[in-house]
Amino acid sequence: MRLTRLLKPFSGRDWGIHPDDHKRPAADAPLRVMPLPARLYLPVQQHLGGAARPTVVVGQKVRKGERIADAQGMVSAPIHAPTSGTVVAVTDITAPHPSGLSLPAIVIEADGDDVWGTLSPCPRPFELAPQTISERVYAAGIVGMGGAAFPAAVKLDGAARARVDTLVINGGECEPYLSCDDRQMRDFADEVVEGIRLMLRATGATSALVGIEDNKPEAIAAMRTAAAGHDCVRIRPVPARYPMGSEKQLVQVLTGVEVPAEGLPADIGVVVHNVGTARAVRAAVVEGKPLVSRLVTLNGNCMNAPGNVEVRLGTLAEDVIAFAGGLKGDGLGLARRVLGGPMMGLQVPHWRVPVVKGTSGILALDADEAAARQSHPCIRCGRCVQACPMGLLPLEMSARIRNDALTDAVDLGLKDCIACGCCAYVCPSRIPLVQYFVHAKGELSRQDRNRLRNEATKRLAQQRTDRLAREAREKAEAAARRRAEREAKAAAKTDTATAGESA
Amino acid sequence: MNPLTQGAATVASPHAHGGNSVARCMLDVQLALTPATLFGFWLYGWPAFILWVGTIAACLFWEAVCLRLQGVGRVRETLFDGSAALTGWLLAMTLPPWAPWWLAVVGGFIAIVIGKQVFGGLGQNVFNPAMVARVALLVSFPLPMTAWISPLPLHALPAPELLDSLRIFLGAPIPDAMTSATWLGHAKTELMRGVDLLQVTGSDTAPPLPWTGLRAGSLGESSAVLLLAGGLYLIVRGVISWHAPLALLAGLALPALIGHSLDPARYLAPSVHLLGGGAMLGAFFIATDYVTSPNTRSGQLVFGFGIGLIAWIIRSWGGYPEGMGFAVLLMNALTPILDRFVKPRVLGRDRRGRPLDLPEREGT
Amino acid sequence: MLAAVSSLALLGAALGLLLGAASRWLRVEGNPIVDELTDMMPGSNCGQCGFPGCGKAAEAIIDGTAPPTCCPPGGKPLAAAIAAKLGLTLDLTTVADEGPKVAVVAEELCIGCCRCSKVCPTDAIIGAAKQIHNVMRDACTGCSNCIEKCPTDALAMRPTPITLQHWVMPKPALHYRGMPCA
Structure with a gap:
């Protein structure tokens, strides 16, 4: 071990970083199930794609698992009531998002009965048609549970259409601090494997590769036991390295094939799903249960009792923390509130934000962990270049963005950046590189939107000019016609008069 | 400007940091330089120490002046991030150990003001500030810049006391008996006189074998072995990568090996090239300067090899006995071009930046 | 001496002729920057600037008869973009603009x-x-x-309400060394 560390600088290409994982003791603490909170706040947008449209009205009674918002558009997911109760409001709440902006949410007051509505379990799920499986996944509102929250059924359908042959299951959980996937695999390995087999059926893939970082030996052992007897599910330990759980990196490590830029893993016959998604798929297909709860890791130096908690969707982070033992010194020394992992998670302004489908962690970081320091000038040490798992030049891109040369940054590969945070993590000058890249991407899409809007405005203005011209012309024509008619009538009159006279 | 981007102090991920900092890098480099520097003090006595202090002080002084003129708020913090001190240290390692005070002050001015601050300060300079200063001093003041001292421990004469040393630093003439030539300088003079190298290395007048370090030269010249050790420490600590140093040493040794085997009377042996002159200092401490070397590993390989090759050419055929400084500056000038053309391959793209072709798959 | 002077004079005359001819033959009709500026403007021809349409306003801005800040719908961002395009310095604090x-x-x-x-x-x-x-x-x-x-x-x-979809991560503040960075 010591020798490998000494020799490390001499080894070959070395993407990514090896951060302190801070996973234990939270990963080893037994899973706790949080009891029902009084109120649940369900944002209509918990996934990538179009926001769901509420189908309930204030005052309506809902039962657990009842659909309360419909999917809208091609890429979207419905939302279900996590418990039985009454819809008390459809109102704006603070989004689990760094902007601190609000978004509409359905507020449900729990009645405490927590009774399921009518479920349609399926005793023999492996006899279902692939299409039926993905329909059930769609109806259950399942999204990627790793954090990106991409609707799972859309991915399954796409994979089936692209005729993928390999299903890669992401059990990497490379983000430091997080251990909810680890817990998922340790405690529910059988359910996860069954979910994987269902996804194999839905996609038509022939084998599943489950990549688990080798810092989770318990999870690897549990999954191996569960997968024994299922040749199609292979457990593959991968070296612990951040960002191993990133789609492109994991696919490359497990299959040896690179996903082409601007493409999807499906282009090379692979589809990637998270272990949490696999378990949710099983619950949806076998038991007919929609996605109404998830595992969340509570961690960080300010957390009294780090560990994993099963939480209803819509529970406020505040309530989860209170249940799990609260913050040390009532939040004294708390420097940053983060939803998700420390590398890619979102900073939130306060704890009154709900747990949504993609929330994998609630982190209460102290000043040392958050490492908020003043940044210094870039010394061009090139550490970010070495760390970048995509092979980009973060220092060059950020210098361009600092001077608002966004197109230059795009030429350097800004669109390939996955915002994993490796560059900022290793930067000795503590330059907020990721913030530059996220800003630039947002600014570029804003410019795109503005351009489209400008074009639309010009088109509308032109249409109006044309319309006014047409109306004026038509008016003139109508006037001319009427005049002509009048004259014709007058002429006819005189004609008939003359005719009469002549007759 | 854009109201959509205005908001509270929002911070993007990551919410963690590896703990590395500029000051820590600089500290590590200084730590790696320490053994060689102490050895140099032992070799050349108090004057070398006073010169070392003087050069660093001069660099810090000029840095402070520049920062003040630019109206920078926190002068103290920037001043002691270690970069100016390191520049001064490296410059001191390349000066003749008994050089007078004004060389230190002028050198500090050239390094910090001309070499660094006029480019925009830390991280903006194209050329290595210490090398700019050394080369400018060498070209402007060739005499004091080549007044080398033979190692005191080998000498019959007593080493100068602290007060005498101060006098030397303030410009008192150095006794002729103390002076000597560097190994490379000696070889070059003899070659120019038409004496072939076989005779030079065999004669009694030759300075002792280079590898012990007991010889005339600058602090960064004599203690090659200690500098090598310091460099290896930096590599193991992850402060520098091995690419530029190895390529530099290879760029120096390979042509030397070829030349020496073809004509030993005309070309020095690779070992002399590697251990003599500024090869080790250049390889591990100058060519690895973050700011002025390429960002990519492959770029660093080209960069290092170029320095080695140019240094060998200057040493073998040029007018100067040592060409490391010139070689570094020449390759510094090439660094932006190397950075432009030697880029890492983006995952999922080919070298030209186009997306990879889709592999042939059955059924699609 | 004479040869040098005469050859230089000849060279100057020839180049001058060439330039004169070029300015005549390669003359650009209209000012291309007017079109560029018109493209940047909102394009609704709303007339708030006092000119009949965005094209005329662009001409006026280039002539200097109208300030770059004359377009209320464009607001500060447009004024800044026009000023950057024309190389003008602009005190944006005087522009009353509370966003779109x-x-x-x-x-x-x-x-x-x-x-x-x-x-x-x-x-x-x-x-x-x-x-x-x-x-x-x-x-x-x-x-x-x-x-x-x-x-x-x-x-x-x-x-215009800012929504999650339209929110842009702010650019990092340049707080190191208190130095202007450009």
Whole structure:
């Protein structure tokens, strides 16, 4: 071990970083199930794609698992009531998002009965048609549970259409601090494997590769036991390295094939799903249960009792923390509130934000962990270049963005950046590189939107000019016609008069 | 400007940091330089120490002046991030150990003001500030810049006391008996006189074998072995990568090996090239300067090899006995071009930046 | 000496002729920057600048008869972009701009008189006579032409709400060394 560390600088290409994982003791603490909170706040947008449209009205009674918002558009997911109760409001709440902006949410007051509505379990799920499986996944509102929250059924359908042959299951959980996937695999390995087999059926893939970082030996052992007897599910330990759980990196490590830029893993016959998604798929297909709860890791130096908690969707982070033992010194020394992992998670302004489908962690970081320091000038040490798992030049891109040369940054590969945070993590000058890249991407899409809007405005203005011209012309024509008619009538009159006279 | 981007102090991920900092890098480099520097003090006595202090002080002084003129708020913090001190240290390692005070002050001015601050300060300079200063001093003041001292421990004469040393630093003439030539300088003079190298290395007048370090030269010249050790420490600590140093040493040794085997009377042996002159200092401490070397590993390989090759050419055929400084500056000038053309391959793209072709798959 | 002087003189004369000819033959009709500027402007020809349409305003800005800040719907971002394009220095703090705005109809006040929809340069106001009007947010350029036409003060300009989809991560503040970075 010591020798490998000494020799490390001499080894070959070395993407990514090896951060302190801070996973234990939270990963080893037994899973706790949080009891029902009084109120649940369900944002209509918990996934990538179009926001769901509420189908309930204030005052309506809902039962657990009842659909309360419909999917809208091609890429979207419905939302279900996590418990039985009454819809008390459809109102704006603070989004689990760094902007601190609000978004509409359905507020449900729990009645405490927590009774399921009518479920349609399926005793023999492996006899279902692939299409039926993905329909059930769609109806259950399942999204990627790793954090990106991409609707799972859309991915399954796409994979089936692209005729993928390999299903890669992401059990990497490379983000430091997080251990909810680890817990998922340790405690529910059988359910996860069954979910994987269902996804194999839905996609038509022939084998599943489950990549688990080798810092989770318990999870690897549990999954191996569960997968024994299922040749199609292979457990593959991968070296612990951040960002191993990133789609492109994991696919490359497990299959040896690179996903082409601007493409999807499906282009090379692979589809990637998270272990949490696999378990949710099983619950949806076998038991007919929609996605109404998830595992969340509570961690960080300010957390009294780090560990994993099963939480209803819509529970406020505040309530989860209170249940799990609260913050040390009532939040004294708390420097940053983060939803998700420390590398890619979102900073939130306060704890009154709900747990949504993609929330994998609630982190209460102290000043040392958050490492908020003043940044210094870039010394061009090139550490970010070495760390970048995509092979980009973060220092060059950020210098361009600092001077608002966004197109230059795009030429350097800004669109390939996955915002994993490796560059900022290793930067000795503590330059907020990721913030530059996220800003630039947002600014570029804003410019795109503005351009489209400008074009639309010009088109509308032109249409109006044309319309006014047409109306004026038509008016003139109508006037001319009427005049002509009048004259014709007058002429006819005189004609008939003359005719009469002549007759 | 854009109201959509205005908001509270929002911070993007990551919410963690590896703990590395500029000051820590600089500290590590200084730590790696320490053994060689102490050895140099032992070799050349108090004057070398006073010169070392003087050069660093001069660099810090000029840095402070520049920062003040630019109206920078926190002068103290920037001043002691270690970069100016390191520049001064490296410059001191390349000066003749008994050089007078004004060389230190002028050198500090050239390094910090001309070499660094006029480019925009830390991280903006194209050329290595210490090398700019050394080369400018060498070209402007060739005499004091080549007044080398033979190692005191080998000498019959007593080493100068602290007060005498101060006098030397303030410009008192150095006794002729103390002076000597560097190994490379000696070889070059003899070659120019038409004496072939076989005779030079065999004669009694030759300075002792280079590898012990007991010889005339600058602090960064004599203690090659200690500098090598310091460099290896930096590599193991992850402060520098091995690419530029190895390529530099290879760029120096390979042509030397070829030349020496073809004509030993005309070309020095690779070992002399590697251990003599500024090869080790250049390889591990100058060519690895973050700011002025390429960002990519492959770029660093080209960069290092170029320095080695140019240094060998200057040493073998040029007018100067040592060409490391010139070689570094020449390759510094090439660094932006190397950075432009030697880029890492983006995952999922080919070298030209186009997306990879889709592999042939059955059924699609 | 003579040869040098004469050859230089000859060279100068030849080059001068060439330049003169080029300026005649390769002359560009119209000012290309007018088109570029017109493209940058909102394009709704709302007339708030006092010129008949965005093209004329662009010409006026280039002539110097109108300031780059003359376009209210474009606001600060447009003024800054024009100033950058023309190389002008601009004190943006004097521009009253609270961000993009859209017209909003107060439904309880609207009497359906259709006066507002007639002046809207982009036909963004819908509603027939005696029907409550509404503003299509995406089509409204924020020119506020309609505001004064409303007899019941039912129309008001409101800042465009910032949504999660439109939010942009702020650029990192340059706080190191207190040095200007450009």
